[in-house]
Amino acid sequence: MGSDPSWMFDFTGTVLPVFLVLVLGIIAVSAGKGLLQWSRNNNAPLQSIPARIVSKRTEVRQQQSQEDNLSSRTSTTYYLTYEAEDGVRREFKVDGQEYGLSAEGDRGLLTYQGTRYRGFQRRPHHYSTAE
Numbered sequence: 689m690g691s692d693p694s695w696m697f698d699f700t701g702t703v704l705p706v707f708l709v710l711v712l713g714i715i716a717v718s719a720g721k722g723l724l725q726w727s728r729n730n731n732a733p734l735q736s737i738p739a740r741i742v743s744k745r746t747e748v749r750q751q752q753s754q755e756d757n758l759s760s761r762t763s764t765t766y767y768l769t770y771e772a773e774d775g776v777r778r779e780f781k782v783d784g785q786e787y788g789l790s791a792e793g794d795r796g797l798l799t800y801q802g803t804r805y806r807g808f809q810r811r812p813h814h815y816s817t818a819e
Contacts, residue, residue: 729802739798741790741808742777743769770808780805795812 745767753759766787769779798808
């Protein structure tokens with residue numbers, strides 16, 4: 689320990705290895721969670737339940753180019769929330785076409801496996817002009 693206080697903050701000998709271990713640990717935990725969710729979805733039964741669409745939402749992300757500030761890239765993620773007859777709600781990420789063809793209030797058969805969306809088969813509406 690002596691009179692040289694630099695032993696405490698030796699960057700390459702102490703700080704850098706600790707930082708790398710933390711970053712690798714975070715990456716490993718994230719990958720582990722993803723693999724665990726993937727495995728759970730694969731082992732989950734395929735379920736089809738009566739449901740209705742109760743909500744639609746989008747998430748828009750814009751990324752500015754690093755090279756020049758004139759170009760950017762935008763991506764949109766689409767979500768539908770379904771409510772089962774027992775009141776339980778589930779939100780799934782869907783593609784743009786499915787999102788565009790869906791309307792709040794649509795009823796039908798929701799098919800999913802764990803957290804994976806497998807489809808929604810709409811029941812035809814019976815409209816009446818007498819109302």
